[in-house]
Amino acid sequence: MPPDDPLAALVAAHTRPDASDETRAVHRLILAVATDPARLLTEEELARVVRHIAGAGFDPHALERVRGNLVGALRSNGNEVAPRDHLASGEVLLAACCRRP
Secondary structure, eight states: OOTTOHHHHHHHHTSOTTOOHHHHHHHHHHHHHHHOTTOOOOHHHHHHHHHHHHHTTOOTTOEEEOOGGGTTOBOTTSOBOOTTOEEEHHHHHHHHHTOOO
C-alpha cells in the first residue's frame, strides 16, 4: 500500500484481513464517497454497494423516511434529499456520507 493512499489505509483499517477482493473494492467505494463530496457512485457501483449491504443482513428494498440530518444530502442521481423522501437502506448510508457541507 503506497503511503500516500489514504483510502487504502482506511480500507485496511476497517476491513477484515480475510475479506474478499470484492468486499475490499466495495469498502473502497463507500469510503471514497464518504471522503470526497464531489464523488458520486455510478448505477453499477451503487448496485455493488447495495448487494454488499444486503449481504450483511440489511433489506435493500426497505424504505426509511428521511429525517433531519439527511435533508439536503446528495442522492446517487445527483438530486438533493427532500424532507419527505423515502430512501432504501443503501441510499440512507450513502446520503449520510454525502451531506453537503
